[in-house]
Amino acid sequence: MLAYLVRSYSSSSTPTIQEAKHPEVLVFKNYTPLDLLPFDGNGHDASRGLAKNSFDLDMLTDPKESIDKLEDLSADEWESLREWEQHFASKYLLVELPDELQIKIFSELPLEDLLKSTVVCRKWNKLVFDGSLWSKINIIPFYKTIPTDYLLKLIKASSGFLKIANFRGCIQFNGHALRVLSEHCPNVQVMIMIGCRNLSAASITCFLQKAHQLRVLDVSGLDTVKNSTLAVNSLSRLEKINLSWCRNITGQGLIPLVTSCSSSLRYLKIDGCPQLDDATMETFGRHMPNLTHLSLAACTSLTDTGLLSFLSNQKTKITHLNLSSCARLTDATLRHLSQYTPHLTHLELSGCVLMTDQGFCYLSSRVKSLVHLDLEDLQQITGITVRAIANHQTDLQRFCLSNCTQISDDAITHLILHGVCHKLQHLELDNCTVTDEVLNTIAVFLQSQKRIQSESLLLTDSGISLFSQRERQINLKVLDCLNITETGVKNALAKASPMLTIKSFYSFQENTSATTLNTRQVGSVRGMNNTTHRQSGNNSTHTANNCIIL
Numbered sequence: 022m023l024a025y026l027v028r029s030y031s032s033s034s035t036p037t038i039q040e041a042k043h044p045e046v047l048v049f050k051n052y053t054p055l056d057l058l059p060f061d062g063n064g065h066d067a068s069r070g071l072a073k074n075s076f077d078l079d080m081l082t083d084p085k086e087s088i089d090k091l092e093d094l095s096a097d098e099w100e101s102l103r104e105w106e107q108h109f110a111s112k113y114l115l116v117e118l119p120d121e122l123q124i125k126i127f128s129e130l131p132l133e134d135l136l137k138s139t140v141v142c143r144k145w146n147k148l149v150f151d152g153s154l155w156s157k158i159n160i161i162p163f164y165k166t167i168p169t170d171y172l173l174k175l176i177k178a179s180s181g182f183l184k185i186a187n188f189r190g191c192i193q194f195n196g197h198a199l200r201v202l203s204e205h206c207p208n209v210q211v212m213i214m215i216g217c218r219n220l221s222a223a224s225i226t227c228f229l230q231k232a233h234q235l236r237v238l239d240v241s242g243l244d245t246v247k248n249s250t251l252a253v254n255s256l257s258r259l260e261k262i263n264l265s266w267c268r269n270i271t272g273q274g275l276i277p278l279v280t281s282c283s284s285s286l287r288y289l290k291i292d293g294c295p296q297l298d299d300a301t302m303e304t305f306g307r308h309m310p311n312l313t314h315l316s317l318a319a320c321t322s323l324t325d326t327g328l329l330s331f332l333s334n335q336k337t338k339i340t341h342l343n344l345s346s347c348a349r350l351t352d353a354t355l356r357h358l359s360q361y362t363p364h365l366t367h368l369e370l371s372g373c374v375l376m377t378d379q380g381f382c383y384l385s386s387r388v389k390s391l392v393h394l395d396l397e398d399l400q401q402i403t404g405i406t407v408r409a410i411a412n413h414q415t416d417l418q419r420f421c422l423s424n425c426t427q428i429s430d431d432a433i434t435h436l437i438l439h440g441v442c443h444k445l446q447h448l449e450l451d452n453c454t455v456t457d458e459v460l461n462t463i464a465v466f467l468q469s470q471k472r473i474q475s476e477s478l479l480l481t482d483s484g485i486s487l488f489s490q491r492e493r494q495i496n497l498k499v500l501d502c503l504n505i506t507e508t509g510v511k512n513a514l515a516k517a518s519p520m521l522t523i524k525s526f527y528s529f530q531e532n533t534s535a536t537t538l539n540t541r542q543v544g545s546v547r548g549m550n551n552t553t554h555r556q557s558g559n560n561s562t563h564t565a566n567n568c569i570i571l
Contacts, residue, residue, distance in 0.1 A: 158186045160172075161189055172194060229251075230255055253277065256281050260287050270294065295320075299327040325353040344373060378409075411435055437463055438462065494519075
């Protein structure tokens, strides 16, 4: 409740304080009696206090009505009001609360409201910059507008309390600011600097040398990160590293960083890393015994032999693996995964164009723990791969076959009706040769599942189904499928919605039509009413749920 009151002071919609006719009194315009509760600690509220002082009784008939008649009071009533305001301010306004309690209230505010509170009064300006409020700094809501000097003030205020710092996209966060953070904030555990283009290599090195408590580091996309930047040995607690698309580092340059945190590192993302040779991969395998998440997407120098060098020296803890666009990998990699990654749950192989049905048949029968599988753009695979996966992957929830142009109705029908993938929720078939028959098959299947569940509820005395209590739902994506028609989409949705959702070309058409209709209606309403208010149409866009696992 107190935090809400603080927010009302700091927000742009606060009632204005306006000078009244009597020069000695300030009136809180637009407040209601309920806004001013409590009046004292004995059960008397503000409205009773006002009535006791003989104020306009009409004003008090509705405690939710704005206090807008105080300017008509007599001189004696003005004096009573002034005494009441002084009493209220001294006893109940937050400025008189102990500093510790005020800081506790501030800690409940969103960051934006917290910063707005600095302009309310000098005391709040001081308290807002108490270090205990700044264990986390997230600049994302105003990364474009926050000045550098304000950043420096926040950094210095947070000092040893700062644990999590997210400066994503903030170009005002420059090398000097990072050096100040290095000096004042020795306990940082999470540091995100994506898109901070004004950082220098020297300032990043300075930070890494002093960040002994660092557990998460994300500098993806920074060209200022070089091999020499990572030549530090003080990051023994690092658990998660994202160095994707840092174009000036090589696989060899990563070795000092990786070896310094070998026992703690669990997550490594180095998408687009050049010169990832076999020797480097072998070193990675020997120095990352506890790694569970590895993303090597677009590492075009990676070979089957290099991946084998890594896996054979690893202790088979990998659960999440992204090898998308590693175009040199073949079926040999799938055989290596079958042997060395028995606990694999998330596998992304989009763009590995040399892989075939033979490799996936071998993998599917040996690794049966897959939950997410992305095979986009693998145009050599056919329905044989889909059937192999359908027959073995009991935990599969997300399956991407987009742009696998040899996948037809028969394979998808087998996956849905005869496979063991009973947990499948998301299926992507963009640019496949499937037809409306697949949509109808899925819709009829979901209908039958719902009917079976309803019947099972009737058969049990307790009303509790012996089957899964949650209705089966499938999200289907069929963009750019030339054999899918608008009629097919509508018929399938009519049968199985909301259990079935379909993202297709026609979904976007419907959204566009709805938006156009809403816009026309708004224009018509504006013409009739001659108002300046504008209604917002329902222009919600579909979010692509790709199988991006890292």
